[in-house]
Amino acid sequence: MDKTARRHRWDTKFAPYGYVAPYFLIFGVFGLFPLLYTIWVSMQHRNLLDEGGAYVVWFDNYGKLLADPYFWNAMGNTLSLWLLTTVPQILFALFIAQLLNRKVRTRTLFRMGVILPNITSVAAVTIIFAQLFGRDFGLFNWVLGLFGAGQIDWQAGTATSHIAIAVMVVWRWTGYHALIFLASMQAIPSSLYEAATLDGASGRQQFWRITVPLLRPQIIFSTIIATTGNMRLLAEPLLFNPGAAAATGGSDRQFQTAALYLYEQGFTNYDFGYSSAIAVVLAIATVIVAGLGYLVTKRIRTE
Amino acid sequence: MRPKALAIGCAVLATAVVLSGCGSSTAGGGKTKLTIGLFGNFGYAELLKEYAAVHPDVEITDRTASYSDHHKNLAAHLATSSGSADIEAVDTGYINQFKATPDKFVDLNTKGGDQLKDRWLPWKWEGSLSKDGKQIGYGTDVGGLAICYRRDLLQNAGLPADRDQVAAMWPTWKDFMAAGKKFQKKAPEGVKWFDGGPTVLNAIVGQASVGYYDKSDKIVVGENKEVKDAWDLVVDGVNSGLSSKLLFSTPVWNTGFKQGQFATVTCPAWQMAKIKDQAGPEAAGKWDVTSVPGGGGNWGGSYLTVPKSGKNIDKAVELAAWLTAPEQQAKVFKSAGLLPSIPKLYEDPSIVDYKNPYFNDAPIGKLFTDAAKKLNPQYQGPKAGDIQTAIGNAMQRVEQGKQNGEDSWRQFVGDVQK
Numbered sequence: 253m254d255k256t257a258r259r260h261r262w263d264t265k266f267a268p269y270g271y272v273a274p275y276f277l278i279f280g281v282f283g284l285f286p287l288l289y290t291i292w293v294s295m296q297h298r299n300l301l302d303e304g305g306a307y308v309v310w311f312d313n314y315g316k317l318l319a320d321p322y323f324w325n326a327m328g329n330t331l332s333l334w335l336l337t338t339v340p341q342i343l344f345a346l347f348i349a350q351l352l353n354r355k356v357r358t359r360t361l362f363r364m365g366v367i368l369p370n371i372t373s374v375a376a377v378t379i380i381f382a383q384l385f386g387r388d389f390g391l392f393n394w395v396l397g398l399f400g401a402g403q404i405d406w407q408a409g410t411a412t413s414h415i416a417i418a419v420m421v422v423w424r425w426t427g428y429h430a431l432i433f434l435a436s437m438q439a440i441p442s443s444l445y446e447a448a449t450l451d452g453a454s455g456r457q458q459f460w461r462i463t464v465p466l467l468r469p470q471i472i473f474s475t476i477i478a479t480t481g482n483m484r485l486l487a488e489p490l491l492f493n494p495g496a497a498a499a500t501g502g503s504d505r506q507f508q509t510a511a512l513y514l515y516e517q518g519f520t521n522y523d524f525g526y527s528s529a530i531a532v533v534l535a536i537a538t539v540i541v542a543g544l545g546y547l548v549t550k551r552i553r554t555e
Numbered sequence: 556m557r558p559k560a561l562a563i564g565c566a567v568l569a570t571a572v573v574l575s576g577c578g579s580s581t582a583g584g585g586k587t588k589l590t591i592g593l594f595g596n597f598g599y600a601e602l603l604k605e606y607a608a609v610h611p612d613v614e615i616t617d618r619t620a621s622y623s624d625h626h627k628n629l630a631a632h633l634a635t636s637s638g639s640a641d642i643e644a645v646d647t648g649y650i651n652q653f654k655a656t657p658d659k660f661v662d663l664n665t666k667g668g669d670q671l672k673d674r675w676l677p678w679k680w681e682g683s684l685s686k687d688g689k690q691i692g693y694g695t696d697v698g699g700l701a702i703c704y705r706r707d708l709l710q711n712a713g714l715p716a717d718r719d720q721v722a723a724m725w726p727t728w729k730d731f732m733a734a735g736k737k738f739q740k741k742a743p744e745g746v747k748w749f750d751g752g753p754t755v756l757n758a759i760v761g762q763a764s765v766g767y768y769d770k771s772d773k774i775v776v777g778e779n780k781e782v783k784d785a786w787d788l789v790v791d792g793v794n795s796g797l798s799s800k801l802l803f804s805t806p807v808w809n810t811g812f813k814q815g816q817f818a819t820v821t822c823p824a825w826q827m828a829k830i831k832d833q834a835g836p837e838a839a840g841k842w843d844v845t846s847v848p849g850g851g852g853n854w855g856g857s858y859l860t861v862p863k864s865g866k867n868i869d870k871a872v873e874l875a876a877w878l879t880a881p882e883q884q885a886k887v888f889k890s891a892g893l894l895p896s897i898p899k900l901y902e903d904p905s906i907v908d909y910k911n912p913y914f915n916d917a918p919i920g921k922l923f924t925d926a927a928k929k930l931n932p933q934y935q936g937p938k939a940g941d942i943q944t945a946i947g948n949a950m951q952r953v954e955q956g957k958q959n960g961e962d963s964w965r966q967f968v969g970d971v972q973k
Contacts, residue, residue: 504948
C-alpha cells in the first residue's frame, strides 16, 4: 500500500516532464542550439572553406555591420517590402474572408481555392511571376501596353521591383490569412448583426464596427506571422533575377533583402562570421518590427 | 480517430527511415554508384552511357545545377565534408578559390595524374595545381573565343553575312562597335547588335594580358587600364543603343535567342551548345560563327575534381580521367562544341575539319583550334567569379540607366576592394 502510494506520487511528480520532454528536446536541437551557435559564430572571423582558420573577434563583425551601407540598404528594402506586403495582405484577406462568409453555392470549393497559392512551391511561383514581370515579353507590360503605359523594366527600379516582389508575396499568403479570418468570423454570434440591422447599420458599417474589432486577436496574429515571414524574405528576391548575380538582388541591390544579404555574405563570400552577425541583428529586428505591428493592430477598438 | 492517425504517422515515418537507409553508396547487386555534379551542358550524356556499358559494375547519375548554384553548393558541401558528388566540375572562375584548400580534394598526382600530365595544355594543367603541388582537377574544355552571329539579321541590315567578310569587318573591338552602329541604323525595332554589355565586356577582358588579379593574387582591376578601356568601349556601345540589355544566362536572355533580339553574341566554344538549346531547331542555319575581334581569348573552361569526402574515390578518379581523355574530349567537341584542352587534338583532322551544320556549316574545328593556339591564358585570382559578377552588375546599372559609366565604375572598384 505504502509502495504504490509512493510510486503514484513519483508518477504524478515526474511523468508530466516526461510528456513534455520531446518538445524541449526537439526545440533544443533544432531551435536553441542553432541560435546559440549562431551567436557564437557571429563573434568569430570564420570562412566557410577554411574552418581551421577561425578565430574569435568578439564584436568586430557587429561594428562592421553597423557601418555597412549595403546592410542598411538591405534593411530598408526589407522594411519597404514589409509595408508593401503586410498591409495589403491583411486588407485583402479580410475582404476575401467576408466574401467567403456569405452563403454562396460551392463555397467549400472557393474556400479550398484560396489556399491553393499557399501550397504552390515558392520557387515555381517566383519563376512564373518573374516571367510575367518580364521587360520585353512579360504579361504585365503587355497589358500596360494596351493602355499605352509603355514598357516598365520592373527589375531596374527600386519601387517597381518592390511592387513586383510584393505582388508575389501577397498572392501567396492572402488566402492563408483569409482562412484564419473566416474561421473566426463564423464564431461571431449572428445576434450582433441582427441587432445592428435593426438599428439600421449598413453592411459596410457592420463590417468595420463589428467584424473587424471582433477579429482583433486574429489580425494581430496574422500581422505577426506576416512580419516574421517578411523579415526572412529570401526566395522571391533571389529568384526574381536568376543568374550569376542573383544574390545581390539587382544590379544596384535595389531589391536585396536583409536575408538575401545574409545569404550573399554566407554563400558567395563564405564569410560565416559576418553572415551570422547579420542573422542575429535580423532576429532582433524581427522582434522589434513584430512588436511595432502588434502595437498598431492593438489599436483596433472593440466598441 | 487519434490512434489511427498516429499509426499512419508512424508508418510514414518508418517508411521514410527505411528509404533514407537505402541511400548508401553501394546498391544491391554490388554496383558502385557514382554521382557527377555538373553545371550547364558538358555534353556527357552519351559518354556516361558509354562508360556504364563497358563498366557494368558502375552506375552513374549526373546532377546538373546552374553555374552559380553549382559552385555555391560545392563550397557548402566541402565545408561540411558531406553531400558532394563523387566527381565535381569546377569552372575557371572558381578553380583558384578551391585550389586554395587542396586538402578538400583528392590529389590526382597520387592517383596516376602525374603520368597523364602531358595530355593537357601546360597552362590548363597548372590552372588546377595548388601552390604546394597538389593536382585537384583534370581539365575538360577551354573557352576559346569566337563570335556567333545571325546571318539573316546582318543581311537585312545591309551588312555582309559571309563569315570571312564579317570577320574582316571587325579586326578590333572598336570596329565591332562601329559595325554595330551601322547595323543599328537599319535594324528592325527591338533588334540590337549584341545581347548585353556584361557579356561583351567579359570577352574583351578575357583577352587582356592581366585581368582582375595580378599573379600575387592582388586585385588590380581598379588600376588596370586594359579593363578600363574595355569598360569605356562597351559603355559607349550601350549608350549608342547597341545592347539588348539582357543579362547573360538568365531566362530573359534565353528568350532573347528564341525571339531573335540580338544579332551577335560572344561565343566561347561552350556557348554554342547554349545557343543551340535556346534558339531551337527553327533557327538552324541562321546562326554562323566567325573569329572574335582582337584574335584569341579565353572565357571559361572547366575541371573535374574528386572531393576527398567521396566514398568511391578510386572509381571516381578513373571516371574523371576517362571523361577528360583525348578520345572523349574529341567526342564532346563534336556533340556539344566544347573546345578540348588537349593540344594534340588541335592537329587531329577529325577535329580541325569539323563543321557544324546548325551554324551554317561553319568550320568551327578550324576556327576554335586556331583560337586556342593563339590563346594567351590570363591569370584568374581566387574571387574572379565574384568580380565578374560585380562588373556585370556595374554594366547593368549603366544599361538600366541608373548610373552613368563613370559613377558605376567607381562604385564597382569600391565594391571589389571591400
